Amino acid sequence: MSLLAVDEALERILEGVQPLPAETVPLRQAADRVLASPLAALRTHPPFHASAMDGYAVRAADIAEAPASLRVIGTSAAGGSFEGEVLPQTAVRIFTGAPLPKGADTILIQENARVIDGDSIEALQAVDAGRHIRRAGLDFAEGNIVLEQGRILDPAALSLAAAAGHATLPVVRSPLIAIISTGDELVPPGVAPGPNQIVASNNFGIAALAQRDGARILDLGIVPDDREAFASAVRRAREAGADILVTLGGASVGDRDITRDVLAAEGMTLSFWKIAMRPGKPLIFGRFNGTSVLGLPGNPVSSMVCAHVFLSPLVRRLAGRIHAPDLRPAELGAALPANDSRRDYVRASVALGPRGLVATPFPLQDSSMLSVLAAANALIIRAPNAPAAEIGDRCQVLMLR
Ligand SMILES: Nc1nc2c(c(=O)[nH]1)N[C@H]1C(S)=C(S)[C@@H](COP(=O)(O)OP(=O)(O)OC[C@H]3O[C@@H](n4cnc5c(N)ncnc54)[C@H](O)[C@@H]3O)O[C@H]1N2
Numbered sequence: 001m002s003l004l005a006v007d008e009a010l011e012r013i014l015e016g017v018q019p020l021p022a023e024t025v026p027l028r029q030a031a032d033r034v035l036a037s038p039l040a041a042l043r044t045h046p047p048f049h050a051s052a053m054d055g056y057a058v059r060a061a062d063i064a065e066a067p068a069s070l071r072v073i074g075t076s077a078a079g080g081s082f083e084g085e086v087l088p089q090t091a092v093r094i095f096t097g098a099p100l101p102k103g104a105d106t107i108l109i110q111e112n113a114r115v116i117d118g119d120s121i122e123a124l125q126a127v128d129a130g131r132h133i134r135r136a137g138l139d140f141a142e143g144n145i146v147l148e149q150g151r152i153l154d155p156a157a158l159s160l161a162a163a164a165g166h167a168t169l170p171v172v173r174s175p176l177i178a179i180i181s182t183g184d185e186l187v188p189p190g191v192a193p194g195p196n197q198i199v200a201s202n203n204f205g206i207a208a209l210a211q212r213d214g215a216r217i218l219d220l221g222i223v224p225d226d227r228e229a230f231a232s233a234v235r236r237a238r239e240a241g242a243d244i245l246v247t248l249g250g251a252s253v254g255d256r257d258i259t260r261d262v263l264a265a266e267g268m269t270l271s272f273w274k275i276a277m278r279p280g281k282p283l284i285f286g287r288f289n290g291t292s293v294l295g296l297p298g299n300p301v302s303s304m305v306c307a308h309v310f311l312s313p314l315v316r317r318l319a320g321r322i323h324a325p326d327l328r329p330a331e332l333g334a335a336l337p338a339n340d341s342r343r344d345y346v347r348a349s350v351a352l353g354p355r356g357l358v359a360t361p362f363p364l365q366d367s368s369m370l371s372v373l374a375a376a377n378a379l380i381i382r383a384p385n386a387p388a389a390e391i392g393d394r395c396q397v398l399m400l401r
């Protein structure tokens with residue numbers, strides 16, 4: 001029986017999945033979140049014609065023939081204003097950000113003025129009308145849409161939202177990802193493994209990737225290969241309201257690979273098990289009410305590659321983010337043998353060569369080897385049944401960093 005193709009598996013995972021509903025959070029907590037609806041300015045900015053420089057608010061006509069002397073009749077500083085009017089042959093001392101007084105139509109910067117005595121100056125240069133003035137509404141006007149729905153609230157967007165008068169923002173709720181690591185052989189880092197044990201690692205990379213995609217993490221720790229212990233962790237994930245449950249390990253066909261069985265016994269509807277992918281063949285996907293379940297294979301590289309290919313798009317869809325994998329054309333830096341019937345994600349190092357990117361596969365591709373995955377900056381994607389390829393042949397790579 002032929003295995004489910006990777007693209008079809010991803011389609012099933014994303015089928016019917018919509019961004020989560022909005023919640024309102026204070027501005028500071030909105031950093032790096034996704035704006036849930038278009039944001040209209042609550043005010044106009046600048047709210048008045050403002051000076052962009054320190055100097056003198058003057059009438060351009062008065063200083064058309066420089067040098068010209070002017071009487072200084074007052075001051076306009078940011079946070080205050082000059083309430084009178086700039087009449088012919090007068091000027092108002094003005095500072096950056098302060099309102100332009102009535103009658104003035106330009107700013108003479110102070111470097112081009114000479115103070116004659118306490119209350120008069122000499123303009124040393126003529127200035128065109130309108131110089132160094134920020135017109136009211138130059139940045140945005142009340143009611144303008146200043147940020148689009150779906151905008152990632154990066155630092156500039158946050159400051160703009162604040163300037164537009166918003167103290168809180170509607171953001172897409174961050175998906176909650178519960179992670180369960182399974183296996184009698186696993187201990188957490190920092191704990192000395194017993195004989196026959198190893199350190200659990202997958203949960204750290206998976207959590208970091210999901211967080212980068214906008215998720216919150218509930219790490220439920222390590223459970224032994226025991227049906228009741230695993231079932232109880234699954235229940236904890238559901239009680240916590242996890243949007244996605246990720247299980248690590250126990251996905252394959254061994255006697256202790258109980259993941260699929262227990263998930264089904266707990267009420268999960270299985271969508272698929274096993275796909276035409278290397279690494280990652282034993283991937284499990286199913287759904288509880290409101291919770292998608294990804295059963296990732298235990299091999300650390302299989303886990304991470306499946307997370308890049310399937311978990312990231314799912315998290316991003318829920319988080320209201322666009323998923324745009326960084327796929328690029330490259331040429332092979334080493335030969336590759338013919339592929340079998342699974343799509344292969346080959347750990348590779350990609351660098352710029354004389355004709356563009358060159359992707360050189362690592363010689364060891366064992367799906368347990370995190371040292372190779374961490375050294376790789378890309379995965380060469382090989383189609384099922386691709387024939388043997390030579391150095392210089394074209395290929396497609398998925399950039400990882
Ligand atoms: N007879 C067959 N055997 C296997 C097949 C198969 O088709 N027929 N598939 C192989 C493939 S492909 C994979 S991938 C693995 C995946 O198996 P499981 O998902 O059941 O994973 P485990 O057996 O639980 O563990 C595999 C390996 O990974 C280590 N592991 C598990 N969890 C973690 C963790 N959280 N952190 C670090 N390392 C972990 C575990 O100790 C094992 O060494 O099955 C093949 N077998």
Ligand code: MOO
Nearest residue numbers: 279280281302367
């Ligand atoms: O798929 Mo396994 O993931 O080939 O090691």
